[in-house]
Amino acid sequence: MNRLRQLSGLLLALALPIAAPCLADAKAVGDVLESPAMRILNAERAVFTDLARAGERLVAAGERGLVLLSDDNGQHWRQASVPVSVGLTAVQFVDARTGWAVGHAGVVLATTDAGETWTLQLDGRRAARLELEAARRELPLATDAEAAEARVQVAERLVEEGADKPFLALDFSDARQGLVVGAYGLAFRTGDGGATWQSAVGAIDNPMGLHLYAVARQGRDWLLAGEQGYLARSRDGQRFEALQSPYEGTFFTLASRADGSLLIGGLKGHAFVLAPGADLAEALPVAAPVSFSDAVRLADGRTLLVNQAGGLFASLPGRLVPALPPTGKPLSGAVQAADGSLVLAGFTGLSRLPLPAVSPSE
Known part of the structure; x- marks a missing residue:
């Protein structure tokens, strides 16, 4: 260990x-x-x-x-x-x-x-x-x-x-x-808000004990993502079956898109989209060879991926495009505030991007 x-x-x-x-x-x-x-x-x-x-x-x-x-x-x-x-x-x-x-x-x-x-x-x-x-x-x-x-x-x-x-x-x-x-x-x-907990290790098809970095829901399904391209899905929220992986690198983040698909971000800028009910995720062209660390769904329906160079990329059909110039600071998380601004977390602390700056570049 x-x-x-x-x-x-x-x-x-x-x-x-x-x-x-x-x-x-x-x-x-x-x-x-x-x-x-x-x-x-x-x-x-x-x-x-x-x-x-x-x-x-x-x-x-x-x-x-x-x-x-x-x-x-x-x-x-x-x-x-x-x-x-x-x-x-x-x-x-x-x-x-x-x-x-x-x-x-x-x-x-x-x-x-x-x-x-x-x-x-x-x-x-x-x-x-x-x-x-x-x-x-x-x-x-x-x-x-x-x-x-x-x-x-x-x-x-x-x-x-x-x-x-x-x-x-x-x-x-x-x-x-x-x-x-x-x-x-x-x-x-x-099942009771954390008053009691039960191990779910035995319910997940993960015989190698690969690290699990992300969990998300896609409709009624639950999805897991982790190292070495690990992906798994549960139809009932109980047992997880491994999915065929489109990639051998580690996945770090999962986020839903407005069309019901799931956006997957990983090492060196690799990103994939898993359509509802699909068994294999489709690759998006690499926009920048920098690992993704988080994703955020915006109020307007767009989903942004955040990377370790401080870049934010909007997920559009079949591609990723820069949402704004890179911040130059390694980022680990992002959230949209109630006023529409984007708040970012990372090694250098917390920062805020006003609403006018948050717009995709076509």
Whole structure:
């Protein structure tokens, strides 16, 4: 399990420098899981990995448990109360008050007050125990005894190694049903808003334990994307079957388009479109050889892909076109504010592009 330090995955690479000092040993992991995020000055200049809308409020998640809130479309920010100090990798809200964030050390945080305060629902130690219990419980029922026994052995190592595996993505369909995924194929679902969690590892066709970087819904279907071109789909929200991959490189982001198709972004500017019901995604011409890190659906129906050179590309039929000049800053996340402006997250903090700048170049 030590290949965590050798990941080629972009999102994990973003988070590792933040978390490495904290995850040096089990004691350090315990410290960050039990230590609230520190209050810092000029927090908006810290490293941030993701952004979300909570009604008209913006919520940014980043290093060392930092969560910032803005009620003026990203012009000013203030720090929220967070009970852990691990790097956060993704955040989502299902309504103006109810949201979740995931991150390193296997943390899942929840809020019911629009991000003002957060509670810890799951951590890597408990997640490892849940996976071991599930692997042992499902062992006698397995059709592939060798694979099932290998899963038990992997789960035993997870327990031994402690809370050093990150969650990298999440998707909640409502205030109760959600799925979180991460490194080594780890996946957990809840049906009660996170009061309880169950391992979903055994329900995903991922025998190599490939890292899962993105999860999204396409109509009634659920889609997963990860390293080495991994794609999987669930028709019932329970069992995921691997899809034929159009590409051997890692995928980092999934986003729906107005036509119902799913936009997939990955390494070196490779992007694909999966049409509703299709089994194979179609490639888009590479617009720039820079890895994509996030995608955002705009109010006007366009979907933008964000890359690590600070570029934003609009997804049009059969192609990607620059939506505006590159910012010159590595970007990890984007969200459209209530006033239509675009708010961006990355290594250099949070920034805002006014509405007039957000228009596609034909």
